[in-house]
Amino acid sequence: MSASRALLSNPHAGASPTLARARARLAAPSTIPFARLRIRSAILSSPAAAAPVATSEPKRRISRTGSDASLRPKPAVLVAEKLGEAGLDVLRQFADVECAYGMSPAELLAKVAQFDALIVRSGTKVTREVLEAGRGRLRVVGRAGVGIDNVDLQAATEAGCLVVNAPTANTVAAAEHGIALLASMARNVSQADAALKAGKWQRTKYVGVSLVGKTLAIMGFGKVGSEVARRAKGLGMHVIAHDPYAPADKARAIGADLVSFEEAIAKADFISIHMPLTPTTSKVFNDESFGKMKTGVQIINVARGGVIDEDALVRALDSGKVAQAALDVFTAEPPPKDSKLVLHENVTVTPHLGASTVEAQEGVAIEIAEAVVGALRGELSATAVNAPMVPAEVLSELAPYVSLAEKLGRLAVQLVAGESGIKGVKVVYTSARDPDDLDTRLLRAMVTKGIVEPVSSTFVNLVNADYTAKQRGLRITEERVSHDSATAEAPLESIQVRLSHVQSKFAGAISDGGDIVLVGRVKYGVPHLTVVGPYEVDVSMEGNLILCRQIDQPGMIGKVGNILGQKNVNVSFMSVGRTSRGKQAIMAIGVDEEPEKETLEKIGAIPAVEEFVFLEL
Ligand SMILES: NC(=O)c1ccc[n+]([C@@H]2O[C@H](COP(=O)([O-])OP(=O)(O)OC[C@H]3O[C@@H](n4cnc5c(N)ncnc54)[C@H](O)[C@@H]3O)[C@@H](O)[C@H]2O)c1
Numbered sequence: 104m105s106a107s108r109a110l111l112s113n114p115h116a117g118a119s120p121t122l123a124r125a126r127a128r129l130a131a132p133s134t135i136p137f138a139r140l141r142i143r144s145a146i147l148s149s150p151a152a153a154a155p156v157a158t159s160e161p162k163r164r165i166s167r168t169g170s171d172a173s174l175r176p177k178p179a180v181l182v183a184e185k186l187g188e189a190g191l192d193v194l195r196q197f198a199d200v201e202c203a204y205g206m207s208p209a210e211l212l213a214k215v216a217q218f219d220a221l222i223v224r225s226g227t228k229v230t231r232e233v234l235e236a237g238r239g240r241l242r243v244v245g246r247a248g249v250g251i252d253n254v255d256l257q258a259a260t261e262a263g264c265l266v267v268n269a270p271t272a273n274t275v276a277a278a279e280h281g282i283a284l285l286a287s288m289a290r291n292v293s294q295a296d297a298a299l300k301a302g303k304w305q306r307t308k309y310v311g312v313s314l315v316g317k318t319l320a321i322m323g324f325g326k327v328g329s330e331v332a333r334r335a336k337g338l339g340m341h342v343i344a345h346d347p348y349a350p351a352d353k354a355r356a357i358g359a360d361l362v363s364f365e366e367a368i369a370k371a372d373f374i375s376i377h378m379p380l381t382p383t384t385s386k387v388f389n390d391e392s393f394g395k396m397k398t399g400v401q402i403i404n405v406a407r408g409g410v411i412d413e414d415a416l417v418r419a420l421d422s423g424k425v426a427q428a429a430l431d432v433f434t435a436e437p438p439p440k441d442s443k444l445v446l447h448e449n450v451t452v453t454p455h456l457g458a459s460t461v462e463a464q465e466g467v468a469i470e471i472a473e474a475v476v477g478a479l480r481g482e483l484s485a486t487a488v489n490a491p492m493v494p495a496e497v498l499s500e501l502a503p504y505v506s507l508a509e510k511l512g513r514l515a516v517q518l519v520a521g522e523s524g525i526k527g528v529k530v531v532y533t534s535a536r537d538p539d540d541l542d543t544r545l546l547r548a549m550v551t552k553g554i555v556e557p558v559s560s561t562f563v564n565l566v567n568a569d570y571t572a573k574q575r576g577l578r579i580t581e582e583r584v585s586h587d588s589a590t591a592e593a594p595l596e597s598i599q600v601r602l603s604h605v606q607s608k609f610a611g612a613i614s615d616g617g618d619i620v621l622v623g624r625v626k627y628g629v630p631h632l633t634v635v636g637p638y639e640v641d642v643s644m645e646g647n648l649i650l651c652r653q654i655d656q657p658g659m660i661g662k663v664g665n666i667l668g669q670k671n672v673n674v675s676f677m678s679v680g681r682t683s684r685g686k687q688a689i690m691a692i693g694v695d696e697e698p699e700k701e702t703l704e705k706i707g708a709i710p711a712v713e714e715f716v717f718l719e720l
C-alpha cells in the first residue's frame with residue numbers, strides 16, 4: 104500500500120496501522136521536508152512537540168504545563184474581541200491567554216507574531232499583512248462566529264495557518280433578531296419610541312400592519328433562514344422560501360414552500376434575507392428586483408449588507424416601493440455617519456447585533472475555544488474552513504482527479520434548476536486499483552466542495568467536507584466500479600457525479616433514470632468532461648463551457664463557431680455527442696471568456712437549437 108493512501112486514511116482511527124505508518128513517516132525528519140512537517144503538525148501532532156522552539160525565537164513566553172511536558176512551552180492565544188468567560192476558561196486550561204480588545208490594526212500587527220492562535224469576531228480584519236506578520240508562529244485563527252469574510256483565507260492558507268469558525272452557536276440568536284426586527288418594523292416601534300422620547304404622542308402616525316396571514320419570503324433557507332421560518336409559522340404567517348440548494352423535504356417539514364427567486368419577491372409582504380454574501384448574491388437586491396416586489400413590501404436583513412444594493416434600497420424607500428427596512432448588517436461596518444440608508448425615517452437599524460445574546464456569545468465562545476484548542480493540539484477540526492494538509496506526494500498523484508472531482512461537482516450544481524433542491528449525490532469511481540489502494544475521501548470532499556462552494560459562504564476541504572454535507576442535508580454516497588485494465592498505474596479511469604431526482608435547467612443533462620449525470624476522466628493530466636446525461640462528449644474542463652442541445656444536422660458547429668468568432672470569443676474545445684444520427688445531439692463548447700448575453704441568445708436563436716446553458720468551471 105502506498106504512503107499516500109496512509110495519509111488519506113481516517114485520522115480519528117488513532118491506532119490504525121495506516122495512520123501509525125503515516126505518523127512514523129512524519130516522525131522521521133530526515134525524509135520529510137520541513138514545510139510538509141509543519142503542515143501535518145497543524146492537524147495531527149502536538150504543536151509544541153512537532154515544532155520545537157529554536158533558542159533564537161523571539162519573545163516566546165515559557166510557562167510550564169506539568170512535569171511530563173516540562174520542556175514544552177504553553178501555546179499562546181491572543182483574543183482580539185470580546186469572548187465569553189466560558190470560552191476563555193476552556194482556553195486557559197491549555198494555553199496562555201491574552202485578551203486585547205479594541206486594538207488598532209497597527210497594534211494587532213505588532214503583537215500577532217508572539218502568538219500561536221488569534222481569536223476574532225467580525226470586527227477585526229485578519230488581513231494578509233496580519234498573517235504575514237504572524238508567519239512562523241501563528242498557526243490557528245479562530246473566528247468566533249459564522250461569517251469569515253473578515254479573514255483573508257487565501258493568505259491564511261498560504262501561511263499554513265488553519266482557520267476555524269463557530270458555525271452553529273449563534274444561529275438561534277440571529278433568527279430571533281430577525282423576528283425582533285420583523286415585529287418591531289411592522290409596528291413602527293423604533294420610530295414611535297424616538298418620537299415619544301422627543302415629546303411627540305403620535306398614535307395615528309404610527310399605525311402598524313399585522314403579521315398574521317401575511318406572506319413572508321425567506322431568502323436563503325440555511326441554518327438561520329429555517330429557524331426564522333419556524334418562528335414565523337408560529338406567528339401565523341404564510342412562509343415561502345427561496346434557496347436553490349435547500350432540500351425540499353426540510354422546507355416541507357417546517358411548512359414552507361420553496362419557490363423561485365422571482366415568485367418569492369413578487370408574492371412577499373415581508374422579505375427576510377439569510378443568504379451568504381458570495382459573488383452570485385452580491386447586490387442581488389437591486390433596482391430591478393425591488394421593481395418586481397409588491398408596493399409596500401418590508402425587508403429585513405440580518406445576513407450580510409453586501410447582498411443589497413444600498414443606494415437602490417434608498418431609492419425604493421423614497422418612492423414608497425419598499426415601505427420599511429430593518430437592517431442589522433451593512434456593506435461597510437460601521438456605516439458612514441451620514442449614510443442616507445441608516446438615517447432614513449423608514450429604516451430600523453441595529454449595529455450587527457444578530458449574534459449578540461448572552462447565550463449565543465457563551466455558546467460561540469465555547470465552540471471556538473474548543474476548536475482552537477483542538478487545532479493547536481493537532482486534531483482534525485470539524486469546523487476548519489481551510490486546511491492545507493494533504494502531503495505533496497498524495498497531491499501530485501491525485502491532483503488532476505481532485506480538480507476533476509471539484510469541477511464535476513461545480514458543473515452539476517450549476518445545472519440544477521432554481522426551484523429544485525438537491526436530495527442525493529452519488530459519486531461513482533471507476534478504477535483498476537484494489538479498493539484498499541484508493542482512498543476516495545479527498546475526491547468525495549472535492550465533489551462536495553464543487554457542489555457547496557458556488558452557492559454558499561462555506562469553504563470546504565478534506566477536514567470539513569463530510570460535516571458540511573451533513574449540515575446541508577446533502578446525502579453523498581459512493582460506489583466503486585472495477586475497471587478491467589492491464590495496469591493500475593492511474594488511480595482512476597473515470598468519476599461520475601449523479602444528482603438524483605432534481606430538475607435541471609438543461610434537460611439534456613438528465614439521464615434515463617431522471618438524474619443529472621456527468622462523467623469525467625483525466626487525459627494527459629487534464630480533466631475532461633466525457634458524458635453529459637445520455638450523451639458522450641469530450642471537452643477539456645478549463646475556462647467556461649457552453650452546453651447546447653440541438654437536432655443533429657450538418658453545419659451546427661460552423662454556425663455556433665461563427666457567432667462566437669464574430670464576438671471575439673475564443674473557443675478552446677468543441678465536441679458533439681448524439682444518441683443516434685439525425686436525432687438529438689449535444690454540443691459542448693469550451694470558451695475562454697464569458698460571452699455577452701446577446702451572443703448566447705443568438706446561439707439559442709439558431710432554429711435547430713433546443714436549449715443551451717453557460718457554465719463556469
Ligand atoms: N447578523 C448576524 O449577527 C449574523 C449571525 C449569524 C449569521 N449571519 C449571517 O447570516 C447568513 C446565513 O447564515 P447561516 O448560518 O444560516 O448560513 P447557511 O450556510 O447555513 O445558510 C445559507 C443558505 O443560503 C443559501 N443560498 C446560497 N446562495 C443562495 C442564493 N443565491 N439564493 C438563495 N439562497 C442561497 C444556501 O443554500 C444556504 O442554505 C450568513 O451570511 C451569516 O454570516 C449573520
Ligand SMILES: O=C(O)[C@H](O)COP(=O)(O)O
Nearest residue numbers: 224225226248249250458
Ligand atoms: O457571521 C456571524 O457569525 C455574525 O455576523 C456575527 O458576527 P459577530 O461575531 O461579529 O457578532
